[in-house]
Amino acid sequence: MSTTEWEAVIGLEVHVELNTRTKMFSDCPNSFGGDPNTRVTEVDLGLPGTLPVVNGRAVEYAIRLGLALDCEISPTSEFHRKNYFYPDMPKNYQISQYDVPICGLGHLDIVLGDGTTKRVGITRVHMEEDAGKSTHVGESGRVHGADYSLLDYNRAGVPLLECVSEPDIRTAEEAQAYLTELRAIVLALGISDAKLEEGSMRCDANVSVHRPGTPYGTRAEIKNMNSVRSLGRAIEYEIARQVDLIESGGTVVQETRHWDEDAGTTSTLRRKETLDDYRYFPDPDLVQIAPSQEWIEEIRASLPELPATTRARLTGDLGLSQKDASTLYDAGLVPLLDATVGEGGDAAEAAKWLTNEVAAWQNETGTPAVQALSGAHLAQLLSLVADGTLGKGGARTVLADVLAGKGSPAELAGDHAQVSDTDELAAIVDQVLVEQADAAQKVRDGNDKAIGALVGAVMRATKGKANPGLVNQLLAERLHG
Amino acid sequence: MSELVTRTAAQLAAAMQAGEVSAVEVAQAHLDRIDATDDRTGAWLAMMGEDALQAAADVDARRARGDALGPLAGIPVAVKDIMCTRGTTTTAGSRMLEHFVPPYDATVVTRLRDADGIILGKTNMDEFAMGSSTENSAFKNTRNPWDLDRIPGGSSGGSAAAVAAYQAPISIGTDTGGSIRQPASVTGTVGIKPTYGRASRYGMIAFASSLDQAGTFGRTVHDAAAGLEAICGHDPRDSTSIPDPMTSYTEGLDRGVEGLRVGVVKEFMGEGSEPGVKAAISHSIERLAALGAEIVEVELPHADYGLPAYYLIAPSEASANLSRYDGVRYGLRVEGETTHEMMANTRAKGFGPEVKRRIMIGTYALSAGYFDAYYGQAQKVRTLIIRDFQAAFDRADVLVGATCPTVAFPLGDKTADPLAMYLNDVYAVPASLAGLPAMSLPVGFDEVSPQDDGRRGLPVGLQLVGPLLGEHVMLRTAAALEADLDLDLTPRGHNALETP
Amino acid sequence: MALTDDDVRHVARLAQLALTEEEISDLGPQLVTILAYAEKVGEVAAADVPPTSHAYPLSNVFRDDDVVGSPMAPGDVVANAPDEQDVQFRVPKLMGDSA
Ligand SMILES: [Mg+2]
């Protein structure tokens, strides 16, 4: 295989389930999970005579995402019916948008591993309703080979935004960066919990290969990638498959392929047929959407700081490294950093604590740190370290206690304060020199590294509270004095 | 048989108010009339007698206590079986929904109940409202009380026949392209469809969503208007429901037509009209002039394209609206190897020939490569028809013409020729496409029937069309003409249903 | 225009209708007759006429994002179901995927 002369052309279609209180077209509660068919109304089941009414907040969310992606917001747009028969769709048509989506052309800038930025075009963002879920009962557990299927419509009618990119993506890495960045934007906007594993964010990839300078190849649509990592793996596999196929004299067919995470392969799910005739037409049950300029500006004004801006602020104004900025961003710790800085804390020092101890605590407990720690407390901790009241070890213990809800750093510092009393420490140092006579002699003989064992012994004897600077000074006086 | 059934809703309301008769007696009289005659009219699909008597007793009790009562207190109403009724089968005239019991009421039904109307039961109709003779009902034929061998019109044939047969003073129908006006015309009843968006479509089984409107039948303009007033109004559950406040449809009906400009639509007096129809219409226009109206001729240059446009738009919308009947969640199921086979088998057995025909037309018209020439072009023609009406309403306050080209035709006459059946609605469809309020008023009889055998002929309806939300000017014109003509609308003739 | 039996079959597949051979051969000419009549709309010059999907123009009809009613009771959900299992709708085996 000689992939070097081949170029991949990739476009992504991302579906985002909105976290509105109610569904897209009915007042049914919109929440994940639940016993089968406990979250359906007569509208969601498509019972005869029922009618859809648009959730205004879902429209607002669509405009939010559109503005965040610099899309044109259509002055008027419509809902269309997309017609095809599938039993997870209660009406056998999906209410979606067609020729005029609510958000038109926009773009998303992604940052690659080498620090460069690439702009990926956004074709559109449109609103639609989700379908229900079918469970296939039988040995295979999959649709093929099932004996029968059971239908649960809890998810039917959940509001979706479908965000379609231009075919501007060339590598798996770019695709992963795009998905990561889009997810960060969606989370910053607060419009979805965007969990790829749970399907509240879903990504399909259109992949083709061609030799640069020649027309694009035939594309395959790949589905069922449940993480950023599997998106990358699936695209890499698919590029290699297509190149191999063409180089061995075959042709790529237009089809939908299923990514198998365990096997690490894609396989044919469904050929595109002439039967894919969705007979789109404007849904006569719904009227046009014409957001006023005032409304759009109101939404624009309410947008939060977007991830790219946040990262630029951290690396620029606050002088943090790109890596720390990304870590803080991905861990959701930027608000805590900002609050700490707001309380007079040093940004670089705060970033150290947040990217290490606090991030680790979040990972261990699964609890967002903002629920346990305030900027004021972190700033207080930093100043207790700065003025020497707390040593590094003491500060760690105090932070753990603060996160455990035991009190403020000022309240807890007493138990863990550094021992900086020279007389008290001198007595302990002398004791250690007697106990560790061998080590002491090594230092005297010129082996400076051996001093570590002596410092460690003093720290142990003081339960980590000894001021390390003072310990070193006292030892030096005695060993080299 | 109690003479109570011959009274109008207005007369019954007055009698009940005066304590001369109870709501239970009124309901019972109508239930008895149905019992005695429906073997011949075939107007009803499901009776709700027990609930009706209960509701009537409740009205009587509240009246006795001096409680405030709704505007239709104690008035029996027949409801087309296209309106969902909680706990009562709602079939839309289809095998597909033969055993479907909705867990909710249509908004129109809720409004009838809130108005203290007494719902007697559900009436027969063409399957999914597709037809002009009620012969497309999957269950039975409904017969015209004026001649039991003739059609009652359709698709709201059951509701029209029930009112003509004195089985109910008021009934609810739906009109997509004439399905209230044409049955009213051929049964000698008053049938009104309001402005599109005035009556909620929630819970009304959809045929063609951009055209479907509920409306009413009565034996007088006042009764039909009173029913309409009760069912209309804004409904947040229907996105196409008009939010503007309601105006009264029953007040000021007696204001006359003095000084009103009545536009006679040239295209609604066309070639295909029977001479008897033309004569009755001409006579009614002369009477309007005699009553002080200013008669003007108006043209709707694109009216001839209305029916072709309708037969693209309505089937297209229907093809999607009827996709939900697939044997999965409710309704008929016919088994198959796979889900898709089961769906296809279910739909093949559950739908009758006319419904399948229209699904096929609509599916074809929306399919790849045909959309622009068919659906797209039809929606443009719709714009032109709206503009035609706007121009006509610059010159006239209300428009008139024939409701349909012929009087009631014999059962079976047009079942073999779909296009001939469709042509019944050629005058009714333009107002539907333009969303305008429209009605049919009985204005005379077809006295020159070729098979004239001594009967006075079959009823002829005058169509009246108002501007958007201009129900009142249309109703006021109809009321003036009704009073002037003072017709006896009791079905009679050698083959008519017996008089109560 | 003309419609072959295969054209009719194709439309029937789109419409998910298992028509009999007799229905297919009957429907062809019927559809041709009706469509030929409907095609009259093409006689109207309407290149710059905007389409109308609703005669009474409304826009921005939105619902507040509030739960007003409550979901259906599980019994009501499957009350009309032709086949159900544990409050789920049961169907024969499925082929293919959703689009
Ligand atoms: Mg898509």
Ligand SMILES: [Zn+2]
């Ligand atoms: Zn989608």
